[in-house]
Amino acid sequence: MATDSTSQVIERCEQLFEDIDFAAARAWKEAEPGRKVIGYMPVYVPREIIHAGGMLALGVLGGGENIEVIHGDAYYQSYICRIPRSTIELAITKRLDFVDGMLFPSICDVIRNLSGMWKMMFPDVYTRYFDVPQNFRDDIGGTYYINELNELKTGLEEVSGRKIEDDALRRSIALYNENRRLVNDVYALRAKQPWKAPASEVYLVIRAGMVLDVEEHSQLIRDYLAAAEAEDRPPRDNCRILIQGSFCEQPPLNLIKSIELAGCYIVDDDYILGTRWLLEDVPVDGDPIANLAHAFLHQSTDCAAKYEPDGTRKGHFLVETVRRRGAEGVIFASPSFCDPALLDRPMLGRALSQENIPYISFKYAENSGQMQPIREQAGTFADSIKLWSAA
Amino acid sequence: MTDTTSAEETVKEPSMITQKHMIAANYDRLTSAPESGTKVVSTYVPGNLNELIMCFDMVSNLPEINAINNAMRKKSGGYITEAEKQGHSEDVCTYVKADIGLMSKGAIAPNGKPIPPPDLLLLSYTGCFTFMKWFELLRDEFGCETVMLHIPYEGDGIVTEHMRDYVVKQLKDEVIPALERVSGVKFDIDRLREYLRKSAAAEDDLVWVLQSAKNKPSPIDAFFGGVFYIGPAFTAFRGTDEAIEYYVQLRAEVEDRLARGAGPITPEGEMGPEKYRLVVEGTPNWTSFREFWKMFYDEGAVVVASTYTKVGGMYDFGFRHDPDRPLESLADYCLGCYTNRNLVQRVEILENYLEEYEADGLLINSIKSCNSFSAGQLLMMREVETRTGKPAAFIETDLVDPRYFSASNVRNRMESYFQMIEQKRRGGGSATVAA
The missing domain is CATH 3.40.50.11900 (Rossmann fold)
Structure with a gap:
């Protein structure tokens, strides 16, 4: 059997990415009677529990650049990021009318309050603000989080109409472990040979996991990895940079392409961070809820949405990632009015400066159209890195 | 009976004068902490634990109140500009930037004396995400001990037992030990009860x-x-x-x-x-x-x-x-x-x-x-x-x-x-x- 080429895999991913009517998720739901779909917003929810209930976990990352916000603006004040506006637009225009439940993770006050808006606007939809502990002791935050997970499980059982058994949850944990390993393989390939896996392709491949069942997505990643490894693409004289601050509202695809066109290989990023939130496999034996809680507390990525209990560790994860990926600089690319990312930036910038790691920063919205300033800024950054490294 | 002596344009009733003296005395206590040996705790207004803090003879510094004070005295604009010059985004909370700018300019209290650096940052994370980042920024600045009290949000409009237990457990095992450690005062729950009784009366x-x-x-x-x-x-x-x-x-x-x-x-x-x-x-x-x-x-x-x-x-x-x-x-x-x-x-x-x-x-x-x-x-x-x-x-x-x-x-x-x-x-x- 012939292997798909990268262009074939990417073509499919592009269709999924551009489809703001979520046809793939609708098709999944219609394939069998009684199927349910649970939407979730950035940054992290334990998708394993949704899957174990026989439901599809649907990532809702806003409407992106292809949706015209007509109604959504009437729900928000002037100064706010775009993701809540476009998400409301998706809902009002009935593009999410097949979604049976929505989860709003603890990330910032905008997403938090959107959970209340959803309760008011869509009272028949199961809506939950998914709180996570900011205390990381097993006997304090862990106990709290296990209760939260059990409440979530009970709520999802009511939506699906079936009990979520431990064995089913263990099977789902195993599938998501595998999916995370594959996602990490893609990131590792890109860090090693970025010319073989351009950032825009990596983004689309990982993004496809927002609308596909986990097993189907894992197969898609395998196809991409095989195709990318096999394809002969010439290296460019690019510098290696890391993107930071894009974990919630996603940039337009053109922004990612523009950074690469400006001479920067993106060798790591925090796009769609929920797919890589847990850093290790979750054990598949023992109590699955306790295992998910333990992974969250002790084996999860750094993110501005999380409290850092140890002040001396602030920014270390970023510095370590820069080192591990062999990055030469960092681009802080955050959505306008993103409180977590923008408030974190000065502290992370200081940590980078202490290690003599250069960085620049700019803001975007999911519908930003003008890429010339981004290209110029990233291009200048790339040139300066090359000059410094040559000196 | 009203009083117009403090400023021609502002009419004040006796209670307002009383409050003004209370606030001034609190600032005096705060700014004289280095001389008196009183330990300073920075904390927020929402979810403030004043009764608990009093059990440790500490004095509170409330960053939002400083920002408000400086806004009413027309100083906050300059502080915000200063923070933005240091790299803080124009998009984020201006309380935070007013506070950071204030620190950069010597942290002068309304009484004209410098606000001492905190001995403890008590981060009561109640109802505002920015609080969490704000105290991380302050910790970055001061390098002092910080203790977090995470208050779960009432997403479903109710307080469950496990939410309450989570908060109580943090108070017992994180917040009170930190207050004891920094102040050197042992916690006395009967003292807390007395303060709570007075709170309820007010x-x-x-x-x-x-x-x-x-x-x-x-x-x-x-x-x-x-x-x-x-x-x-x-x-x-x-x-x-x-x-x-x-x-x-x-x-x-x-x-x-x-x-x-x-x-x-x-x-x-x-x-x-x-x-x-x-x-x-x-x-x-x-x-x-x-x-x-x-x-x-x-x-x-x-x-x-x-x-x-x-x-x-x-x-x-x-x-x-x-x-x-x-x-x-x-x-x-x-x-x-x-x-x-x-x-x-x-x-x-x-x-x-x-x-x-x-x-x-x-x-x-x-x-x-x-x-x-x-x-x-x-x-x-x-x-x-x-x-x-x-x-x-x-x-x-x-x-x-x-x-x-x-x-x-x-x-x-x-x-x-x-x-x-x-x-x-x-x-x-x-x-x-x-x-």
Whole structure:
């Protein structure tokens, strides 16, 4: 059997990415009677529990650049990021009318309050603000989080109409472990040979996991990895940079392409961070809820949405990632009015400066159209890195 | 009896003078901490643990209050610019930037003396995500011990046992040990009970004063007056005898105004005839506080209930600190602060205020800095209008950044809004006044 080429895999991913009517998720739901779909917003929810209930976990990352916000603006004040506006637009225009439940993770006050808006606007939809502990002791935050997970499980059982058994949850944990390993393989390939896996392709491949069942997505990643490894693409004289601050509202695809066109290989990023939130496999034996809680507390990525209990560790994860990926600089690319990312930036910038790691920063919205300033800024950054490294 | 001696243009009642002295004394205690050996704890107004802090003989520094103070003294704009020069985004909360700018400029308190660096950052993470980042930034600056008290959000509009247990466990195993460690004082739960008993006594009078606005005319303004002199004593002074005495004094003044059928006291004296009764949702603008207030009292508009005065605690729906359940009571207090409630609850609170206080309508002041308050307010406004049939208006300003207060825009909208209320009274329809 012939292997798909990268262009074939990417073509499919592009269709999924551009489809703001979520046809793939609708098709999944219609394939069998009684199927349910649970939407979730950035940054992290334990998708394993949704899957174990026989439901599809649907990532809702806003409407992106292809949706015209007509109604959504009437729900928000002037100064706010775009993701809540476009998400409301998706809902009002009935593009999410097949979604049976929505989860709003603890990330910032905008997403938090959107959970209340959803309760008011869509009272028949199961809506939950998914709180996570900011205390990381097993006997304090862990106990709290296990209760939260059990409440979530009970709520999802009511939506699906079936009990979520431990064995089913263990099977789902195993599938998501595998999916995370594959996602990490893609990131590792890109860090090693970025010319073989351009950032825009990596983004689309990982993004496809927002609308596909986990097993189907894992197969898609395998196809991409095989195709990318096999394809002969010439290296460019690019510098290696890391993107930071894009974990919630996603940039337009053109922004990612523009950074690469400006001479920067993106060798790591925090796009769609929920797919890589847990850093290790979750054990598949023992109590699955306790295992998910333990992974969250002790084996999860750094993110501005999380409290850092140890002040001396602030920014270390970023510095370590820069080192591990062999990055030469960092681009802080955050959505306008993103409180977590923008408030974190000065502290992370200081940590980078202490290690003599250069960085620049700019803001975007999911519908930003003008890429010339981004290209110029990233291009200048790339040139300066090359000059410094040559000196 | 009123006093105009402090400034020609500002009329003050005796309680206001009392409060001014209390706040000045607290700043003196704060700025003299290095000499007195008193340990300083920085913490926030919402979910503040004043009674607990007092158990360790520590003095509180409240960064939001510093920012507000500097806004009213026209200094916050410069501090914000300073923070932005240091790399802080123009998009983020101006309380944070005013605080960081203040530190860069020597951290001078209103008494002209420097605010000492904190010995402990007590991060009571209640109802505002920015708090968490703010204290990480302060920790980055001071490098002092920091303890986090994470208060779960009432996403489903209820407080569950496990939410309360989580908070109590943090108090027992994280917060109290940190306070003991930094202060060198051993925790005494009976001392806490005594402070909580005093808090509850003051809370009864505070609620009486707030609810006096149900009278017509209202003897108080529950938003401008609420934040100016009714509420502030409820932060660094809760649990003290001074707070009890202050609210007794304030209540007596309000009783006197009620007996005389007088309206609220404003900076220019007693307000004239009450024409409009409003409920206000959101935070005040502090840089043009008096100008903003004047737009109300010049038109005979009085705010009979407000939500901002409930970020420091929701007492008017029955909560009282309880000496018999000391730590659980502190947990319930933190969990119940206004901005820790979900939007469904907030709509119910507003609806209740509009009905109970027989208000003419709802005014929302949407704050650029504060998504905790602002995100979703337009939907809340429509829902309240639908439920009550009363007109609403929406204006946009900021907390302490003078660049985001446009007096002419706000005045235009206020004038349109008052016309709308008149139209409604004449039996016409209502339409929202919004940006």
